[in-house]
Amino acid sequence: MNVQRGVELVVGLFVLAGIAALMVMALQWSNFGASRISGYEVLARFDNVGGLSEQSPVKLAGLTIGRVGSIEIHPETFQAEVRMVIDDKYDNLPTDSFANIYTAGMLGAKYIEISPGGSLESLQDGDRITMTQSAIILESVVSKFLFDKAKE
Amino acid sequence: MTALLDAISRLGRLAIDAVAHAGSMALFALRLAVVLFPTWSRPRDVAQQVYAAGVLSLVIILVAGGFVGLVLGLQGYNILNKFNATESLGVMVALSLVRELGPVVAALLFAGRAGSAITAEIALMKTTEQLAALEMMAVDPMRRVIGPRFWGALISVPLLAAMFSMVGIIGGYLIGVVVLGVDQASFWGQIREQMDPWDDVAEGALKSLAFGAVIALISVYEGYRAEPTASGMARATTQTVVLSSLAVLGLDFVMTAFMFGA
Numbered sequence A: 001m002n003v004q005r006g007v008e009l010v011v012g013l014f015v016l017a018g019i020a021a022l023m024v025m026a027l028q029w030s031n032f033g034a035s036r037i038s039g040y041e042v043l044a045r046f047d048n049v050g051g052l053s054e055q056s057p058v059k060l061a062g063l064t065i066g067r068v069g070s071i072e073i074h075p076e077t078f079q080a081e082v083r084m085v086i087d088d089k090y091d092n093l094p095t096d097s098f099a100n101i102y103t104a105g106m107l108g109a110k111y112i113e114i115s116p117g118g119s120l121e122s123l124q125d126g127d128r129i130t131m132t133q134s135a136i137i138l139e140s141v142v143s144k145f146l147f148d149k150a151k152e
Numbered sequence B: 001m002t003a004l005l006d007a008i009s010r011l012g013r014l015a016i017d018a019v020a021h022a023g024s025m026a027l028f029a030l031r032l033a034v035v036l037f038p039t040w041s042r043p044r045d046v047a048q049q050v051y052a053a054g055v056l057s058l059v060i061i062l063v064a065g066g067f068v069g070l071v072l073g074l075q076g077y078n079i080l081n082k083f084n085a086t087e088s089l090g091v092m093v094a095l096s097l098v099r100e101l102g103p104v105v106a107a108l109l110f111a112g113r114a115g116s117a118i119t120a121e122i123a124l125m126k127t128t129e130q131l132a133a134l135e136m137m138a139v140d141p142m143r144r145v146i147g148p149r150f151w152g153a154l155i156s157v158p159l160l161a162a163m164f165s166m167v168g169i170i171g172g173y174l175i176g177v178v179v180l181g182v183d184q185a186s187f188w189g190q191i192r193e194q195m196d197p198w199d200d201v202a203e204g205a206l207k208s209l210a211f212g213a214v215i216a217l218i219s220v221y222e223g224y225r226a227e228p229t230a231s232g233m234a235r236a237t238t239q240t241v242v243l244s245s246l247a248v249l250g251l252d253f254v255m256t257a258f259m260f261g262a
Helices: A002-026 A138-151 B002-036 B043-053 B055-082 B086-127 B130-136 B141-179 B184-194 B197-224 B230-260
Strands: A039-046 A057-060 A063-073 A080-087 A098-103 A110-115 A127-129 A131-133
Touching: A002 B043, A002 B055, A002 B141, A002 B197, A039 A098, A039 A131, A057 A080, B002 B141, B002 B197, B043 B055, B043 B086, B043 B141, B055 B086, B055 B141, B086 B130, B086 B141, B086 B184, B086 B197, B086 B230, B130 B141, B141 B184, B141 B197, B197 B230
Parallel strands: A039 A127, A057 A110, A098 A131
Antiparallel strands: A039 A080, A057 A063, A063 A080, A098 A110
């Protein structure tokens, strides 16, 4: 009887583990790997974030210094409002820094690259980066190129 | 001339045997279908078989899954690195495992580890006339011996495949993020964005369920039909592994064509 009981217990655990594995994969790993870096928040508006997503890296000189926290549409300007969380270690970014959206490689993921400006004041929690450049959408670049060629 | 005729008639006999084999398996499947639900009147028998087929296969499945994930991580990293797209490593590893490698490799391993054991067990029961003895006692061997083993295999395969994929993804994570330094938020983020619970996970599970049914049917059939001799048992066991593997791979192509084709 005890042996039978043990078998049933193990089988129950086995079935639960299998279902749990399926669930974890089906439910999109909701908060998996969401690195909880503490830091200060900086806002920026982009015309087009094309493929940037929450948790995308924010880089300075190619090194990750923060993460994209959230992306929302600004209700009046119809631009994308991006909230970045930047590590407290880098608290001396100049206020006139520039935020670009770049692609890692030809087909890779999008990230924000910060190009530091020359101002002596540094960005504080809740500040806004005003100078931004949108993601480059390959299709629009190609069509612009073809259009210019056609005009020649 | 006679040699030629002999060769042709041998070919004919092979073809007839193959069709007869398929036909008697179909008849057997019908007989099995009748007792499938009555089998559950003794759920403990089924639990016992899930233990024998599934739980005892866990070690080989998890170890194999881990290694497959590690290899996918390494190979994927090297290929993606050429395109500067190592951020996509996670989704590449996860989709290959969930859609394809998880169901297929888990099913092949299961056929070798558990399917052959089921066949050997039933064939030995037949050889030692235990099945006939059950019938003498008015106990239906289909219901008491074959049914639970079929269910055991059918239930185990999808669960094992899911765990295989899961462990594989963790293996890919270890190599990709911990060893090779892929950005970990991109690794999980790309999986989250591009893996669909219905198109990918559910269809992978459906595949492994179908593989489970095929392996279970072949295993119990080959055991039940085994010639009651030592060499008959050996042949039945071999046949189970060969037929199951081929059936899984063939069925995989057909299912993939329907699911991810057009």
